[in-house]
Amino acid sequence: DPGSPVDPAEAEDFLRRCYVENPRLGPVEPRLAIVRAQIAATGTYVHTTDELTHGAKMAWRNASRCIGRLYWRSLMVLDRRRARTADEIYSLLVQHLQTAGGGQIRPVISVFAPAQPGRPHARVWNEQLIRYAGYRTEDGGAVGDPRQIDFTTAVRGFGWQGKEEAFDVLPLIIETPAEGVRVYELPERAIREVPLRHPEFGWFAELGLRWHAVPAIANMRLTIGGVHYPLAPFNGWYMGSEIGARNLADVDRYDLLPLMAARMGLDTSRESTLWRDRALVELNRAVLHSFERDGVKMSDHHTESQRFITHLRNEEKAGRAVPADWSWIVPPISGGITPVFHRYYDEFDQRPAFYLDAEAAELARGCPRRTR
Amino acid sequence: DPGSPVDPAEAEDFLRRCYVENPRLGPVEPRLAIVRAQIAATGTYVHTTDELTHGAKMAWRNASRCIGRLYWRSLMVLDRRRARTADEIYSLLVQHLQTAGGGQIRPVISVFAPAQPGRPHARVWNEQLIRYAGYRTEDGGAVGDPRQIDFTTAVRGFGWQGKEEAFDVLPLIIETPAEGVRVYELPERAIREVPLRHPEFGWFAELGLRWHAVPAIANMRLTIGGVHYPLAPFNGWYMGSEIGARNLADVDRYDLLPLMAARMGLDTSRESTLWRDRALVELNRAVLHSFERDGVKMSDHHTESQRFITHLRNEEKAGRAVPADWSWIVPPISGGITPVFHRYYDEFDQRPAFYLDAEAAELARGCPRRTR
Numbered sequence: 001d002p003g004s005p006v007d008p009a010e011a012e013d014f015l016r017r018c019y020v021e022n023p024r025l026g027p028v029e030p031r032l033a034i035v036r037a038q039i040a041a042t043g044t045y046v047h048t049t050d051e052l053t054h055g056a057k058m059a060w061r062n063a064s065r066c067i068g069r070l071y072w073r074s075l076m077v078l079d080r081r082r083a084r085t086a087d088e089i090y091s092l093l094v095q096h097l098q099t100a101g102g103g104q105i106r107p108v109i110s111v112f113a114p115a116q117p118g119r120p121h122a123r124v125w126n127e128q129l130i131r132y133a134g135y136r137t138e139d140g141g142a143v144g145d146p147r148q149i150d151f152t153t154a155v156r157g158f159g160w161q162g163k164e165e166a167f168d169v170l171p172l173i174i175e176t177p178a179e180g181v182r183v184y185e186l187p188e189r190a191i192r193e194v195p196l197r198h199p200e201f202g203w204f205a206e207l208g209l210r211w212h213a214v215p216a217i218a219n220m221r222l223t224i225g226g227v228h229y230p231l232a233p234f235n236g237w238y239m240g241s242e243i244g245a246r247n248l249a250d251v252d253r254y255d256l257l258p259l260m261a262a263r264m265g266l267d268t269s270r271e272s273t274l275w276r277d278r279a280l281v282e283l284n285r286a287v288l289h290s291f292e293r294d295g296v297k298m299s300d301h302h303t304e305s306q307r308f309i310t311h312l313r314n315e316e317k318a319g320r321a322v323p324a325d326w327s328w329i330v331p332p333i334s335g336g337i338t339p340v341f342h343r344y345y346d347e348f349d350q351r352p353a354f355y356l357d358a359e360a361a362e363l364a365r366g367c368p369r370r371t372r
Numbered sequence: 373d374p375g376s377p378v379d380p381a382e383a384e385d386f387l388r389r390c391y392v393e394n395p396r397l398g399p400v401e402p403r404l405a406i407v408r409a410q411i412a413a414t415g416t417y418v419h420t421t422d423e424l425t426h427g428a429k430m431a432w433r434n435a436s437r438c439i440g441r442l443y444w445r446s447l448m449v450l451d452r453r454r455a456r457t458a459d460e461i462y463s464l465l466v467q468h469l470q471t472a473g474g475g476q477i478r479p480v481i482s483v484f485a486p487a488q489p490g491r492p493h494a495r496v497w498n499e500q501l502i503r504y505a506g507y508r509t510e511d512g513g514a515v516g517d518p519r520q521i522d523f524t525t526a527v528r529g530f531g532w533q534g535k536e537e538a539f540d541v542l543p544l545i546i547e548t549p550a551e552g553v554r555v556y557e558l559p560e561r562a563i564r565e566v567p568l569r570h571p572e573f574g575w576f577a578e579l580g581l582r583w584h585a586v587p588a589i590a591n592m593r594l595t596i597g598g599v600h601y602p603l604a605p606f607n608g609w610y611m612g613s614e615i616g617a618r619n620l621a622d623v624d625r626y627d628l629l630p631l632m633a634a635r636m637g638l639d640t641s642r643e644s645t646l647w648r649d650r651a652l653v654e655l656n657r658a659v660l661h662s663f664e665r666d667g668v669k670m671s672d673h674h675t676e677s678q679r680f681i682t683h684l685r686n687e688e689k690a691g692r693a694v695p696a697d698w699s700w701i702v703p704p705i706s707g708g709i710t711p712v713f714h715r716y717y718d719e720f721d722q723r724p725a726f727y728l729d730a731e732a733a734e735l736a737r738g739c740p741r742r743t744r
């Protein structure tokens with residue numbers, strides 16, 4: 001529970017690991033004495049920048065659903081704990097996206113102020129910093145990303161006007177205890193997008209599809225040594241299948257396979273022609289091709305799977321267990337031919353870690369705030 | 373443990389369920405009294421044909437890795453408990469394959485004699501009734517199915533001569549307490565095979581690929597109400613991806629994707645061309661197309677996924693929980709676009725059930741028998 005005082009045992013466990021993994025930080029005992037006293041006096045304690053930095057990396061390393069963990073050491077940690085106002089937070093989020101970059105994308109996390117036991121805290125309602133709005137049409141269909149329809153409705157309730165097009169970047173909803181809810185439009189310089197085309201199908205570009213370069217989850221809570229950071233958006237680069245096999249393909253997202261199949265002239269009269277599978281592969285080729293052509297970093301599911309196997313080997317050598325969730329690690333396309341398919345993993349909760357709180361999930365679905 | 377006396381509680385639990393699900397069997401109480409007395413006197417009891425039949429169906433219904441459970445009621449149960457000699461067993465296994473059929477395949481199980489506490493029992497070493505031999509070549513490569521190399525070596529140790537071709541059907545190894553190990557060649561009438569061709573690629577047929585029509589697992593133990601049937605081979609029909617995305621595609625099986633890609637003229641210089649995915653889809657199309665053309669029943673992973681969703685709905689209506697293992701249920705190709713991907717399942721052990729014993733697994737790997 002992010003609202004309760006820090007558990008001294010969790011703090012100690014984290015600090016011991018952190019200092020063992022970073023000998024240059026010196027002995028942990030003196031630091032433990034300070035932290036114990038801080039917790040006893042205030043119910044919490046303040047991480048040093050080194051602790052925060054390594055703690056965030058450990059949280060990534062522990063993310064059991066993440067296939068991209070090989071480069072966990074390279075995470076750039078931006079210490080934003082002093083930001084208070086919505087304006088400050090907003091401009092630091094814009095800076096985050098610019099730091100992550102629009103081409104050679106780097107993994108970045110911005111860590112804002114920790115939760116104080118029993119006090120309200122700042123948050124971003126959006127599930128990711130960049131997502132496309134979704135609109136219900138009169139005939140019951142949808143324009144844009146159906147997953148964002150309810151959130152878009154909520155944003156419109158705050159006065160935002162969408163263009164009602166397929167790829168309208170949603171504004172940020174930033175809520176602070178002092179200022180309530182504020183709506184901020186992201187500037188163009190913070191939003192790199194890639195127009196999608198196909199290496200062979202000329203007609204594909206005419207579909208007018210695009211996707212943003214940076215996946216940045218905005219609403220997960222980062223927990224380090226018993227301290228909770230409710231606002232700690234992070235990004236990596238995309239694995240192509242997240243866009244090509246989920247965002248653009250899922251029946252309850254952009255649902256593009258029937259359109260692809262029609263344009264490709266496939267026989268959709270029965271499933272056994274594998275028209276869905278053929279359309280799916282071509283959609284994914286288009287995504288990878290377009291990012292590659294535009295010089296925007298992206299990995300394919302084969303390469304990222306191989307990297308994850310390397311990561312498992314590295315961690316084993318380091319004597320660390322790797323929590324992993326098979327159903328999230330195995331890619332949604334061609335699972336069986338990736339090396340991550342052919343083994344089991346241990347699933348367990350190991351901190352530091354990222355958690356999606358029920359309330360954050362509800363806000364990202366546009367649900368009105370529960371009264372407390 | 374198949375070697376210990378029947379647990380009366382497990383017997384009672386099974387019988388109660390069985391009789392509740394089959395009101396025409398009448399009240400369970402008189403039957404329970406008989407079974408309790410049988411167990412007390414002999415350490416085990418004998419299933420009626422109705423109990424055996426329904427118990428086998430329940431075991432299928434409880435197979436958490438099986439996507440094909442919608443038709444569990446249709447299982448044809450052949451009561452073979454009286455067979456003793458290897459010759460008898462052999463001819464009944466041939467009958468099994470003929471009953472399953474070579475075209476309109478039906479799900480069949482042959483249930484042989486139960487294990488008697490503390491006594492050795494008849495078994496088939498093969499993992500499936502029909503599998504292709506595998507041979508290690510001098511250059512360290514392989515001919516045939518690499519998964520069967522060790523088993524093939526063991527079979528050759530009993531004097532069998534393989535043709536050393538890619539699709540040599542292995543003989544059955546039948547072991548009985550009285551006669552020891554015997555090797556039986558399956559007759560042609562028991563082996564329906566489908567030569568593989570592609571709906572568009574003329575060169576594909578020249579690869580000389582084929583696969584057998586009936587997948588029949590031979591070495592899992594069937595447990596019903598505390599009674600263990602160590603020899604109870606069963607078959608369904610194939611879901612195409614078992615052949616096209618695993619048997620023929622896995623790197624440690626026939627490993628055909630590089631060859632496919634070469635023949636298709638794909639750019640294999642980097643993973644992001646998705647040449648593996650393209651080759652995989654075409655291989656799977658060939659499998660489905662060939663079975664369809666030859667009138668041999670097979671389902672594709674989209675249709676079988678939809679059926680499994682229907683099965684979940686049926687079972688929910690019947691008030692029964694469905695154990696399911698996500699990583700086995702979700703197909704190895706195009707997982708994300710099948711409806712079974714987008715939900716979680718409960719995983720638990722519910723009997724009657726099929727189990728693969730460690731010793732059976734070892735024999736199927738060609739390992740010499742452990743001494744007891």
Ligand code: HEM
Nearest residue numbers: 060063065066067068107108109234235236237238239354
């Ligand atoms: C560097 C490149 C990265 C790649 C290629 C990558 C890849 C992925 C993928 C494919 C998923 C599954 C997403 C889905 O199916 O919805 C995932 C989930 C996740 N990743 Fe990564 N990731 C990267 C960087 C990061 C970073 C920098 C962090 C945190 C510091 C992180 C933390 C997580 C977490 C917490 C999840 C689970 C999200 C959830 O529960 O919805 N990843 N990642």
Ligand code: HEM
Nearest residue numbers: 432435437438439440479480481606607608609610611726
């Ligand atoms: C009727 C058509 C059937 C279909 C389409 C089907 C499909 C499948 C598939 C795709 C698997 C996973 C195989 C793998 O990945 O290796 C599987 C596993 C399994 N099926 Fe079915 N099945 C069918 C019939 C049956 C029948 C009749 C039984 C038993 C009476 C059965 C019991 C099982 C069991 C026990 C497993 C797990 C095998 C293991 O652990 O290796 N299935 N099934």
